[in-house]
Every structure is written in structure tokens, then in C-alpha cells.
Ligand code: HEC
Ligand code: HEC
């Protein structure tokens with residue numbers, strides 16, 4: 087029986103017997119609120135407590151998790167490592183010059199066209215910088231995304247991905263991309279935790295990076311429940327999601343799931359190469375099974391495993407290793423006629439994004455034929 091039907095029937099029985107069970111209704115509603123929570127969303131009336139509080143009881147997990155770059159997806163300018171170690175960065179675009187210079191624990195972003203210039207203090211560094219790092223500042227009260235970004239590969243500034251490379255018509259246009267409040271909220275929701283409250287961006291509340299509560303939801307009631315010995319743990323546990331919900335709705339809230347990708351402007355071509363949930367969903371045979379959900383290959387509490395060998399066992403959970411092997415109910419996907427190992431090197435190639443100065447792993451698992459365009 088579906089849960090909805092059950093609730094309906096229970097409600098009916100409760101009414102028929104004439105008792106009114108408001109407290110348990112409320113408890114049920116609260117349980118539902120926790121189970122329906124998704125990253126980047128809000129959970130009304132529950133406060134965040136910060137990862138340090140989680141560490142009190144989940145210490146090993148918290149320590150490990152700090153190695154994951156998601157926890158460093160955003161840094162306030164005073165603690166931004168790249169800008170600390172690169173106190174002067176320059177970039178030229180025709181008559182335009184860009185400079186980021188360190189002054190104490192601040193960094194100043196300056197655009198000049200030879201005659202005049204605009205300077206603004208950088209507020210936040212977005213991205214730990216594995217591929218690159220983009221800067222967010224305010225100009226006349228509006229949040230901007232910098233037109234130039236830092237790239238690890240070249241250790242220098244270059245155009246931010248998807249920004250125009252033409253010579254701007256005005257200094258203001260040269261600064262970068264002004265963001266609507268909604269747009270800015272989106273950036274902070276994916277790269278930090280607790281930045282949005284009551285539908286409003288509140289940067290003074292944010293915790294840098296994807297903290298525990300960025301994935302599990304605000305923890306105030308959980309901590310209280312544990313301390314009170316309450317059986318209802320009052321925290322979102324993604325382990326309860328099915329494989330597609332986990333990949334598409336949970337990780338996909340930030341990494342961009344199938345439905346979200348279809349609604350995005352400019353999602354075609356190479357732009358969706360970085361939308362792993364979208365791409366894996368398109369790949370034949372690779373959805374609807376826990377052995378192919380994001381957490382089958384990636385531990386969200388640990389750093390990314392590098393090297394193709396690590397992933398072989400993940401593929402062989404479904405695929406036979408050789409053509410002579412006998413199919414079982416669980417392992418029934420065909421064997422590769424070419425190789426028994428290093429599967430991802432051929433079937434999940436690393437592709438350089440134009441202007442991105444970095445390679446991304448194509449999660450559209452497939453037979454890659456030389457000369458064929460990358461599907462999208
Ligand atoms: C006072 C100790 C304590 C604190 C603080 C605490 N937890 Fe827990 N947490 C527990 C215990 C105990 C369990 C139950 C463990 C079990 O059943 O294995 C648990 C379970 C969980 C679960 C699994 C829930 C489920 O449905 O199985 C998650 C997720 C979780 N905690 C996340 C967090 C996060 C995030 C924080 C910080 C906001 C946090 N915890 C803070 C003690 C704590
Ligand atoms: C709240 C948003 C958010 C959610 C939810 C989220 N991620 Fe991320 N993830 C990010 C951001 C932002 C980065 C980029 C961090 C950086 O490099 O600055 C990232 C990076 C990663 C990386 C790359 C790490 C590296 O070393 O390059 C992996 C792998 C990853 N996430 C897996 C997952 C998985 C699996 C899930 C679901 C269980 C998930 N993420 C959920 C925001 C999120």
C-alpha cells in the first residue's frame with residue numbers, strides 16, 4: 087500500500103473512531119519534512135548548528151570529510167589560499183587590463199581600460215581551484231561573477247568559462263556578469279551551506295563549502311533528539327533514497343540532474359559535460375540500480391579516488407569479466423571483448439572543456455568511437 091494511501095486510511099480510521107491525535111500528526115509531518123528535504127533547499131524552522139557540532143559524535147567521519155574538496159567549494163576572501171599565495175595576478179584583453187592584488191587579508195579586483203578603472207574588494211572565492219577559481223564581489227549593490235578566473239593548469243588568470251571573450255563596450259561590462267538576486271542565491275546554495283534563509287540570501291549566515299548540513303539538512307533537532315534519547319533521529323539520511331533519487335535529486339541538486347539540465351539555458355553541446363547525473367542517466371543500462379548510483383563510485387565523506395583501477399570492481403559488479411564467464415542473475419551485463427581492466431580509461435574518457443583548462447570525466451558511459459562527436 088502506498089504511504090499516501092496509508093496516511094489517508096489512518097486519517098479516516100482516526101476520524102471514524104472520533105479521536106484526534108494532533109501531536110502524532112505533527113510528529114508525522116515533521117518526519118515527512120525531513121525525508122523530503124533536498125540539498126540547496128530550505129527546511130523551515132530548523133536551525134543549523136555547524137560541522138563542529140556534528141564532529142562531537144561523528145568524529146572519524148568529519149575528519150575524513152575535510153579531505154573532500156566539496157568542503158572547500160567556497161572561501162571568504164581573507165582565507166582564500168590561491169589569492170594568498172598569488173598576491174598579484176594580471177590579465178590583458180585588448181585595451182583592458184585585469185588585476186587582482188592582495189592588501190593584507192583583502193584582495194582587490196581592478197578593471198581598467200587605459201583611461202579609467204573600477205576597483206572592488208573581492209568577497210568570496212568560488213571553487214577550491216582544482217580546475218579553476220572564480221571571484222564574486224559587489225558593484226553598486228549588485229553581486230558580480232568576475233570576468234576572469236584563476237586556472238590551476240596555467241597558474242594564471244583567463245576568461246571565466248562561458249563569458250564573452252570580446253572587448254567590452256564599457257568598463258562596467260568588462261567587470262563581469264552581474265547576477266540577479268536569484269542567480270546569486272543559486273551560486274551560494276551550491277557552494278556553501280545555510281546561505282539562504284526564508285527565501286533570502288543571507289551571506290552573514292553562510293558556512294563556507296558544502297558542510298555536513300549542506301547534504302543532511304539543518305541539524306539542531308537531530309542533536310536535541312539524540313540528547314533526549316528520542317527514537318526519531320530528525321535528520322535527513324540519503325541512504326533511504328532509491329538509486330535514481332539519490333543521483334538525480336540529491337547529488338543532482340548541485341551536480342545537475344536530468345530534469346534540471348533540460349530546464350537550463352545553454353545546456354547543450356559541451357556545456358553539460360560537467361553534469362554527471364544528467365550524463366550517466368543518458369547512458370544505456372546505467373540507471374535505476376544502486377550499483378550505478380553516485381555513491382557506488384564516490385564516498386561523499388572522503389576524497390575522490392583517482393586512478394582507473396579503483397573503479398574496475400564497480401563495473402564488474404554488473405558486467406562479466408570475460409565472455410566465458412557464466413551469467414548470474416546479478417551479474418548479467420555483457421563482457422568487454424577488448425579488456426578486463428582499466429574500464430574507465432576507454433569508456434569514461436577525460437575530456438577538456440573548451441576554455442576550461444581542465445579535463446572532466448565523461449559520465450556518459452559508452453563505446454567511444456574515434457571521430458564520433460561527443461553525445462549531449
Ligand atoms: C550528540 C551526538 C550527535 C550529534 C551532535 C550529531 N549526531 Fe548524528 N547521530 C548520532 C547518533 C547516536 C546516531 C544514530 C547512530 C546509529 O543509529 O548508528 C546518529 C545518526 C545520524 C545520521 C543517520 C540517521 C539515520 O536515519 O540513520 C545522520 C545522517 C547523522 N547522524 C548526521 C549528523 C549531522 C549532519 C550532525 C551535525 C549537524 C550530527 N549527526 C550530529 C549522534 C549525534
Ligand atoms: C550542496 C551542493 C552539492 C551536493 C548536494 C553535492 N555536491 Fe559534489 N560538489 C559540489 C561542489 C560545489 C563541488 C566542487 C568543489 C570544488 O572543487 O570547489 C563538488 C565536487 C564533487 C566531486 C569532485 C571532487 C574532486 O576531488 O574533484 C565529487 C566526486 C562530488 N562532488 C561528488 C558528489 C556526490 C557523489 C554527491 C551526492 C552524494 C554530491 N557530490 C553532492 C557541490 C555538491
Ligand code: HEC
Pocket residue numbers: 212213214215216217218219220221222231272273274276277339340341342360446
Ligand atoms: C547548481 C549548483 C551550482 C551553481 C548554481 C554554481 N555552481 Fe559552481 N560548481 C558546482 C559543482 C557541482 C561543481 C563541481 C563540478 C565538477 O567539477 O564537475 C562546481 C565547480 C565550480 C568551479 C570549479 C571548482 C574547482 O575546484 O575547479 C568554480 C570556479 C565554480 N563552480 C564557480 C561558480 C560560481 C562563481 C557560481 C555562481 C556565479 C557557481 N559556481 C554556481 C555547482 C554549482
Ligand code: HEC
Pocket residue numbers: 137140141144147148149151156296297298299300301302323324325381386387
Ligand atoms: C556531499 C553530500 C554529503 C555531505 C557533505 C555529508 N554527507 Fe553524510 N551522507 C551522505 C550520503 C549520500 C549518505 C548515505 C551514504 C550511503 O548510502 O552510502 C550519508 C550518510 C551519512 C551517515 C549515515 C552513515 C551510515 O552508515 O548510515 C552519517 C552519520 C553521516 N552521513 C554524517 C555526516 C557528517 C557528520 C557529515 C559532515 C562531516 C556529512 N555526513 C557530510 C552525503 C553527505
Ligand code: HEC
Pocket residue numbers: 333334337338341362363364366377378379380381382383384390391392393394397400401430434445446447448449
Ligand atoms: C561507475 C563509476 C562512477 C559513477 C557511478 C559515478 N562516477 Fe563520478 N567519476 C568516476 C570516475 C572514474 C571519475 C574520475 C576519477 C579520476 O579522477 O581518476 C569520476 C569523477 C567525478 C567528478 C570529478 C570531476 C571530473 O569530471 O573528473 C565528479 C564531480 C563526479 N565524478 C561526480 C559524480 C556524480 C555526481 C555521480 C552520480 C551521478 C557520479 N560521479 C557517478 C566514476 C563514477
Ligand code: HEC
Pocket residue numbers: 370371372375377378397400401402403404405419420429430433434451452453
Ligand atoms: C548497474 C549495473 C551496471 C554497472 C555498475 C555498469 N554497467 Fe555498463 N551496462 C549495464 C547494462 C545493463 C548495459 C546494457 C547492456 C545491453 O543491454 O546492451 C550496459 C552497457 C554498457 C556498455 C555498452 C554501451 C552501449 O552503448 O552499447 C558499456 C561500454 C558499459 N556498459 C561499460 C561500463 C563500464 C565501463 C562501467 C563501469 C565504469 C559500467 N558499464 C558499469 C550495466 C552496468
Ligand code: HEC
Pocket residue numbers: 398401402405407419420421422423424425426427428429430431432433453
Ligand atoms: C582499451 C580500451 C578498453 C578498455 C580498457 C575496456 N574496454 Fe570495453 N570496449 C572497448 C571497445 C573498443 C569496445 C567495442 C568493441 C566492438 O564493438 O567490437 C568495447 C565494448 C564494451 C562493451 C560492449 C560489449 C557488447 O557485447 O555489447 C562493454 C559492456 C564493455 N566494453 C565494458 C567494459 C568493461 C566493464 C571494462 C573493464 C572491465 C572495459 N570495457 C574495458 C574498449 C575498452
